[in-house]
Amino acid sequence: MxxxxxxxxxxxxxxxxxxxxxxxxxxxxxxxxxxxxxxxxxxxxxxHGVVTRFGPFLNAENIGGGFCLCAMTVPPDRWDATVEFVNAQREVAHNYRREHELNMWFVLAVEDRAEIEAVARRIEAATGIDVLLFPKEREYFLDMRVPA
Amino acid sequence: MSSAQRSIDAIDRAILEATQAGLPIAAAPYAAVAARVGISEDETLARLERLKARGVIRRIGLAPNHYKLGLVCNGMTVWDVDDARVDALGEQVGALDFVTHCYRRPRHPSVWPYNLFAMAHGRTREEVLVKRQRIAELLGPACRASDVLFSSEILKKTGLRLARRAGEEGACSD
Structure with a gap:
């Protein structure tokens, strides 16, 4: 501890x-x-994994890249296969299961903003499940710090 | 954004690639990075300073695992806020000390009515729900509906990975 x-x-x-x-x-x-x-x-x-990363954190937008939050409604019987495919995509930076009909929420991080749409379509084609895109339209505040 | 702002040169890229899995946890970490890239420590420090000044590097430090700190509950609170007021109110929600991210995002008609997203962490669901209530009070009648999506599992967490180029390993990001 x-x-x-x-x-x-x-x-x-x-x-x-x-x-x-x-x-x-x-x-x-x-x-x-x-x-x-x-x-x-x-x-x-x-x-021990209390610290997940230590070093420089990039803002991909300032080198032409971007992030996009995405969500899918994954049926229970296709959950494992969908997790496996989505997590295998290099562009998927985070993926969380959430308690909602839209039960899979992931973030695409790409070096070229134009790739976002293509990656989402690739995931749709492979899984047969719609990918909803939630690009950030405005950022109000970003403070990743949490009190330990 | 101009192409000058957008571009990083091959040496900058090599530095970012050499640090994306993390800085060496050693007395002189930048000297170790410099050795790997094949430039001097001074040049490495100067280039990192420039990348930070340009905003390519958002911050240098550590990312804690919220779960290991006991913050096991992560609630994505989502709100359907009047378009005319969302920006002014979003700034206020983002300024709440317990909100770690706050964004305006598009609605998806008939599927998703919410346009304001605010992330809150807590040791228990009750803590997150108290935070949700504080946000609700701040938004008042400008908010028509809301929900909170608790995370039940982290399926993947790696951050941005630069594509491999020229046989190099692929920098992390928030």
Whole structure:
């Protein structure tokens, strides 16, 4: 399990990891810990899956790419095969089962916005299930940080 | 968007590819990336600074697993809000401290009446439902209908993967 120091680290490192030669030393100083201790703890949090990714997070839109939320109504008897096909698509960045008639919600992340429609049609063709597109029309706020 | 803004050169791309699975968790992570790309640490840092200034890199840091932090309930709250008021109200919903994403998205007639999406996390469903109620109070009569879609399973979570080019491995994204 994670302790209070781990939680402090998760909170402090969600953004603003410094672009300097010894970034862990800089962050460790802010947290009042030794550089080595911080490295060991971050490595352990990563290893245990408390941290899923550590590094630069891209905004694909600023290199011409894009994201699109999509949803499908997958019948129970076709659930496994549909999960398998959808997850196998490289462009599918996240996929969640949700409790609703529209029970599969996934995000397409592509390097070229024009690919979104094509990927959705590919999934429809392979699964025989309509893919509803929910492109973002406006973003009101984005703060991925969660208090640990 | 201009093509100048859109383009990243081969070295930028190599840096993003070298870091997409994550930064090395070591004292000098950027030096390790530089060695892999075949440029100096200073150039690596300067290029990452530029990519961040241009917004290609949204942030540098860690992504926590909400489930492992005890935030096991993830509710996508969805709202049918008057088109004339959705932008003003969306800004207010997005500013609520517990809302992690808030977007306006298209309706799908006869299937999906909701145009405002706000994600809320909690330790229990009740916590998420209390948050939903706070959003409902904020929206007031401008909201005609709403729902909350709890996630029951994460089926996949990898983030954006750059397509493999020139035999390189394919950067992560939120």
């Amino acid at each position: 994670i302790d209070d120091t781990d939680r402090q680290i998760v909170n402090a490192l969600q953004e603003g990891f410094p672009l300097v030669s010894r970034p862990f030393a800089a962050k460790a100083a802010e947290l009042g810990m030794a550089e080595d201790d911080l490295i060991v703890r971050v490595a352990r949090l990563r290893e």
